Amino acid sequence: xxxxxxxxxxxxxxxxxxxxxxxxxxxxxxxxxxxxxxxxxxxxxxxxxxxxxxxxxxxxxxxxxxxxxxxxxxxxxxxxxxxxxxxxxxxxxxxxxxxxxxxxxxxxxxxxxxxxxxxxxxxxxxxxxxxxxxxxxxxxxxxxxxxxxxxxxxxxxxxxxxxxxxxxxxxxxxxxxxxx
Amino acid sequence: xxxxxxxxxxxxxxxxxxxxxxxxxxxxxxxxxxxxxxxxxxxxxxxxxxxxxxxxxxxxxxxxxxxxxxxxxxxxxxxxxxxxxxxxxxxxxxxxxxxxxxxxxxxxxxxxxxxxxxxxxxxxxxxxxxxxxxxxxxxxxxxxxxxxxxxxxxxxxxxxxxxxxxxxxxxxxxxxxxxxxxxxxxxxxxxxxxxxxxxxxxxxxxxxxxxxxxxxxxxxxxxxxxxxxxxxxxxxxxxxxxxxxxxxxxxxxxxxxxxxxxxxxxxxxxxxxxxxxxxxxxxxxxxxxxxxxxxxxxxxxxxxxxxxxxxxxxxxxxxxxxxxxxxxxxxxxxxxxxxxxxxxxxxxxxxxxxxxxxxxxxxxxxxxxxxxxxxxxxxxxxxxxxxxxxxxxxxxxxxxxxxxxxxxxxxxxxxxx
Numbered sequence: 001x002x003x004x005x006x007x008x009x010x011x012x013x014x015x016x017x018x019x020x021x022x023x024x025x026x027x028x029x030x031x032x033x034x035x036x037x038x039x040x041x042x043x044x045x046x047x048x049x050x051x052x053x054x055x056x057x058x059x060x061x062x063x064x065x066x067x068x069x070x071x072x073x074x075x076x077x078x079x080x081x082x083x084x085x086x087x088x089x090x091x092x093x094x095x096x097x098x099x100x101x102x103x104x105x106x107x108x109x110x111x112x113x114x115x116x117x118x119x120x121x122x123x124x125x126x127x128x129x130x131x132x133x134x135x136x137x138x139x140x141x142x143x144x145x146x147x148x149x150x151x152x153x154x155x156x157x158x159x160x161x162x163x164x165x166x167x168x169x170x171x172x173x174x175x176x177x178x179x180x
Numbered sequence: 181x182x183x184x185x186x187x188x189x190x191x192x193x194x195x196x197x198x199x200x201x202x203x204x205x206x207x208x209x210x211x212x213x214x215x216x217x218x219x220x221x222x223x224x225x226x227x228x229x230x231x232x233x234x235x236x237x238x239x240x241x242x243x244x245x246x247x248x249x250x251x252x253x254x255x256x257x258x259x260x261x262x263x264x265x266x267x268x269x270x271x272x273x274x275x276x277x278x279x280x281x282x283x284x285x286x287x288x289x290x291x292x293x294x295x296x297x298x299x300x301x302x303x304x305x306x307x308x309x310x311x312x313x314x315x316x317x318x319x320x321x322x323x324x325x326x327x328x329x330x331x332x333x334x335x336x337x338x339x340x341x342x343x344x345x346x347x348x349x350x351x352x353x354x355x356x357x358x359x360x361x362x363x364x365x366x367x368x369x370x371x372x373x374x375x376x377x378x379x380x381x382x383x384x385x386x387x388x389x390x391x392x393x394x395x396x397x398x399x400x401x402x403x404x405x406x407x408x409x410x411x412x413x414x415x416x417x418x419x420x421x422x423x424x425x426x427x428x429x430x431x432x433x434x435x436x437x438x439x440x441x442x443x444x445x446x447x448x449x450x451x452x453x454x455x456x457x458x459x460x461x462x463x464x465x466x467x468x469x470x471x472x473x474x475x476x477x478x479x480x481x482x483x484x485x486x487x488x489x490x491x492x493x494x495x496x497x498x499x500x501x502x503x504x505x506x507x508x509x510x511x512x513x514x515x516x517x518x519x520x521x522x523x524x525x526x527x528x529x530x531x532x533x534x535x536x537x538x539x540x541x542x543x544x545x546x547x548x549x550x551x552x553x554x555x556x557x558x559x560x561x562x563x564x565x566x567x568x569x570x571x572x573x574x575x576x577x578x579x580x581x582x583x584x585x586x587x588x589x590x591x592x593x594x595x596x597x
Contacts, residue, residue: 015494015515017493017506017515017516017517018514018517019517020517020518020519021517028484041481041484042482043481044487045511047511064511065511068511068512069512099478
């Protein structure tokens with residue numbers, strides 16, 4: 001009965017299982033300890049978040065799956081996933097969650113953790129650099145809409161220099177680098 | 181015409197049967213309470229802590245309304261209430277006669293130990309293996325004797341018993357009684373899932389059922405409440421439970437066994453909150469912690485119990501005595517591989533062995549093998565002057581069994597002038 005010969009039974013060659021012992025059990029606690037993670041464990045995987053999401057249709061991992069992956073300790077997969085950056089941050093998921101899990105905010109926490117590890121998609125990185133160097137994301141040039149409405153073409157009082165100075169001391173600067 | 185004094189037969193002294201007996205007796209009605217085992221309490225006695233109060237069920241919240249009586253009043257009432265005729269180690273052999281004047285043939289087991297004299301001092305248990313104490317909470321409060329394993333110490337034990345409570349010459353008897361009403365309270369039986377091959381029950385000592393786990397968790401049990409592996413007596417750290425083993429399964433029992441989600445999570449809560457360094461995963465199809473029991477689900481998630489929606493793909497015993505278990509996670513659409521020390525099956529709750537016989541002999545309705553109501557509006561009425569309560573009607577929680585027993589008592593009292 002206690003025969004423990006591992007060769008008994010056919011080997012499960014067709015199943016490529018995720019080895020739970022190779023995952024990071026502390027990841028769940030890490031997210032839980034972050035500002036938005038308190039209710040993380042309350043998730044019962046009803047998938048309301050995925051139903052609410054306007055873009056999850058395009059995602060490889062849906063929102064409810066990402067939360068499951070966090071709970072299971074799949075740190076690598078979550079932090080390197082594209083999905084956390086594809087989130088529109090519309091907060092529909094968080095609004096509807098029956099267990100008050102702060103889904104959108106948890107994805108922000110994930111993005112922060114990913115960024116700490118230098119895991120930032122190129123387009124987001126480019127935007128951050130733009131912000132650091134120009135002090136604004138979109139430079140408003142003589143805008144016909146403003147003109148049509150009888151406003152002066154330049155946005156008045158936009159102090160990009162002050163913002164650039166402030167941004168130098170921020171975490172964004174540390175993560176993104178860029179010219180001094 | 182039924183007289184107030186006409187006796188009532190109650191089959192089974194579990195939660196429902198005991199409640200019905202005590203409440204009828206208190207209303208002045210003679211009851212004959214027949215139990216085939218040597219202690220009352222039924223399955224509830226083996227659950228360690230019973231939900232929803234997590235008390236030992238004898239002290240169940242529902243009894244508090246009786247002022248001036250200690251909470252576990254059922255225990256003394258069963259032997260001291262003059263209107264209750266408690267028949268242990270006994271079975272109903274035959275039921276004949278019409279409603280209102282049933283004739284019952286009883287097979288009364290021999291009473292080797294007189295519960296009125298036994299002080300449970302333990303002397304006989306020291307002298308002979310044939311004596312044992314089922315539980316310190318057993319009722320009647322007395323040791324049990326098994327003549328099958330009589331040894332050289334048995335006679336000495338009987339001789340030395342300080343209160344002369346042991347009579348080795350005791351014989352069983354057959355008696356016939358007349359009763360006006362019959363209450364069926366035969367409870368449930370936890371299926372031994374030997375036939376559900378994929379879970380390997382019976383092929384490895386560390387694959388057990390929930391009721392077997394309850395025995396390991398019970399401080400009065402063999403391991404004194406420590407979570408030890410049956411295989412080698414070493415601590416178990418990783419526990420996996422799987423729900424719906426034989427329930428909601430057309431190959432076994434098509435119904436939901438209703439209370440296994442709640443007691444599985446009760447066990448998961450005990451393991452994660454009251455034991456050191458134990459983690460629990462629960463593999464499920466649906467978690468059915470109905471009604472207020474949702475609290476167990478929420479609390480165990482908070483406590484870090486890992487819920488995996490899906491089914492078990494394979495179980496491989498390893499050289500280090502662990503079980504390598506692959507689970508298909510249907511939410512992730514991935515297979516997960518776990519290393520598990522103790523694999524606990526939430527096995528289906530089936531009708532007790534005698535149910536089909538009772539249904540057949542009394543011409544009752546069957547509801548998936550349990551006793552069926554004649555009219556769905558009066559659940560406890562199953563025939564003419566025949567009633568059922570508790571898990572004889574289908575898996576029930578303790579408060580529900582108590583409520584149904586009281587409904588039966590009310591029906592019987594309404595029929596008497």
